[in-house]
């Protein structure tokens with residue numbers, strides 16, 4: 001990459017202003033030339049995590065492994081794709097779609113992997129491929145729709161991408177795991193219509209396997225729901241058992257679970273979801289379960305139920321703890337009313353029914369928990385349907401009868417336990433030892449978002465997705481309904497008071513299903529080994545409570561038009577790009593609106609998740625790098641002035657240089673296209689002018705200023721650092737004039753450096769794919785960087801025309817680039833690339849740079865090695881909230897381990 005006109009720009013002197021830089025335009029023209037580094041390997045990726053890139057068969061294993069495994073990653077024949085739970089009311093499908101493409105590994109990655117000795121999947125007995133787990137349901141009465149769906153996606157043949165489908169092989173001997181009564185009842189139909197055999201799995205086995213898997217492998221799966229408040233519960237994997245599993249389907253199964261595969265069905269009741277829906281249908285003429293449930297939200301059960309007060313002349317029966325409004329007898333009032341069914345409001349009937357059945361289930365569950373001394377009761381089955389009132393009612397019954405001893409919990413994948421269990425029963429996919437860090441949940445915009453007639457996974461085809469979005473916008477359909485929530489209840493005498501969560505509108509079925517996303521399986525993700533305590537680690541610094549969410553909702557909404565403009569420009573500004581841009585804006589706004597109503601809808605959601613969701617949405621509408629031309633322009637301008645900066649730095653003594661370097665990092669972190677304040681600034685000058693201005697304002701002490709402590713440790717001659725992981729942030733000046741010179745200083749001290757960069761683009765962040773070329777460019781002017789980059793395998797070819805100024809530099813430690821596994825401006829250290837995890841093992845210093853990675857996330861994170869957190873605060877509210885400070889304050893937080 002050659003520097004353009006910016007090469008005329010003189011050095012940004014550290015003390016004094018001077019010279020012209022490249023005009024820093026705030027507008028992306030979208031017509032810039034190809035990005036600084038090739039993005040071709042990225043183009044087919046979706047999702048914020050890199051897909052598994054196990055191309056080519058290889059023996060994986062270490063010397064310690066007795067049986068090294070041969071992975072045939074591209075061999076998908078024995079990968080099972082579909083499992084079914086065909087119940088009395090609903091058919092549940094869980095299917096796995098393999099990532100369509102296998103990204104080719106670039107040279108850097110291969111050499112890094114070799115160097116880091118990464119053996120992905122070494123301890124598995126079967127290969128695990130990256131892919132996605134989808135959850136879909138159909139009404140059992142509409143079995144044909146389900147068969148059509150399977151057939152259209154060729155799920156029974158391993159999906160349309162599978163070799164068996166492409167080769168046109170007859171699916172004669174295809175066997176699909178299935179559970180539920182329908183596995184028996186409809187076996188012939190499946191054979192006839194799809195030519196597949198259903199292999200029956202025991203329903204209880206499946207329920208338990210599914211539930212255990214969810215508790216173990218999905219981070220925010222279980223939650224409590226009391227008085228309209230949802231709270232996620234993290235169940236310790238080592239302390240999962242025993243628990244009582246209550247599956248409320250058409251009927252109810254009550255199972256005592258003692259371990260994996262260890263359980264006993266201790267009870268059940270025939271009064272379940274089928275009873276509510278069946279009686280409700282007869283009594284109200286509702287056409288769908290949802291209609292019935294929605295009616296209940298406008299009901300008043302006191303017109304139907306006989307209350308304690310009805311019997312006691314309006315008084316409480318306080319002696320036994322029953323208040324006047326406690327239901328004494330469900331439907332009891334109708335005996336004496338002398339009215340016809342038609343004279344009762346269907347709303348009231350539905351509510352009476354719902355309360356009757358939910359209480360009854362809660363009470364029977366409690367009694368069984370009492371019978372076996374269990375404190376945790378997990379409720380599953382589609383009767384629950386994510387419905388606040390139902391959950392509150394059950395929770396209330398459990399709480400009341402157990403006097404607070406037992407706890408009712410619910411599962412986000414409530415209805416899919418059996419289907420998941422059936423899926424897990426395939427022997428060869430090796431998914432059983434997956435952990436939470438292998439699964440990344442995504443909430444793509446698509447049919448299931450608003451439901452209606454279309455069931456199923458996100459619309460795969462982009463055009464389909466866009467036109468769906470357009471139709472949806474035209475119709476002005478309300479995406480979501482408000483979450484029914486009221487003021488906290490007083491439970492009076494502790495009797496069966498009405499739970500508080502009873503709103504007017506029911507969130508549509510499929511948007512309730514939206515609470516369940518697509519699970520992206522990325523087996524190459526790991527927990528960062530230098531986290532002090534992964535169990536207590538919380539990436540998000542600030543809790544997104546309602547107020548906080550409101551603020552970020554506004555920030556992100558305000559930023560949207562500008563982002564769309566950049567995104568559209570990055571794709572050439574064509575009509576197609578504009579259409580996608582619109583669709584993206586609507587999709588992202590819809591997600592924001594949904595979260596505004598129920599911040600916990602998608603599991604525990606922090607700012608990091610919100611910022612990642614935005615990047616995800618962009619990728620969903622095939623915007624792979626919205627800031628591509630801005631990044632390129634800033635890289636070029638910064639590279640042009642780098643040699644002069646290095647010269648300036650080299651003229652300083654060690655201590656002054658270290659300070660100048662840290663100052664430089666903080667100052668250059670101002671180039672952040674995610675911050676409104678900064679973007680406004682960019683209109684006022686060139687990159688170099690802004691950089692210079694930013695440096696000039698570097699007044700110490702900074703808002704957090706541990707520089708002296710860091711300097712002391714860094715320059716400790718008897719105990720030098722050995723290996724530094726340096727996590728970089730933004731492209732342009734940030735990385736070129738800030739982080740690279742700092743990395744160079746480490747190399748000069750003989751410290752091995754691993755530059756850690758994003759796997760996928762996020763705002764103007766530099767990616768691991770782009771970084772080597774920038775390093776190579778910088779290395780043309782710097783022998784230290786060049787030798788280290790060569791030693792690290794970053795620069796493979798001998799480069800012509802380099803200034804060899806490093807003849808006297810004894811640098812032989814390597815400089816490497818590794819990807820972090822993220823496609824977001826923040827980083828969650830519970831899920832990083834295996835490459836980073838491997839690189840981290842012998843590191844004794846971690847540097848985190850930028851607001852996203854060092855402030856929004858990880859400000860309070862503790863590591864097993866020394867940590868230096870560097871960032872400029874580019875948001876006034878955050879500065880006030882975190883540091884009682886101001887926008888543009890700088891943070892230099894050093895946390896030595898000893």
Ligand SMILES: Nc1ncnc2c1ncn2[C@@H]1O[C@H](COP(=O)(O)OP(=O)(O)O)[C@@H](O)[C@H]1O
Nearest residue numbers: 087088089090249250273274277289381382383
């Ligand atoms: N769209 C729906 N159609 C029918 N029933 C539904 C629907 N959504 C939730 N339900 C409730 O879920 C129950 C079925 O739950 P599920 O766990 O699928 O059990 P089963 O395996 O017996 O079909 C129904 O009896 C009904 O109460």
Ligand SMILES: CC(C)(COP(=O)(O)O)[C@@H](O)C(=O)NCCC(=O)O
Nearest residue numbers: 672674675676825850851852853875
């Ligand atoms: C998205 C960011 C975290 C990126 O910051 P960085 O990590 O690049 O320093 C940051 O730009 C941000 O929080 N922006 C939104 C707030 C605002 O516009 O003020």
Ligand SMILES: [Mn+2]
Nearest residue numbers: 729730765825
């Ligand atoms: Mn950034």
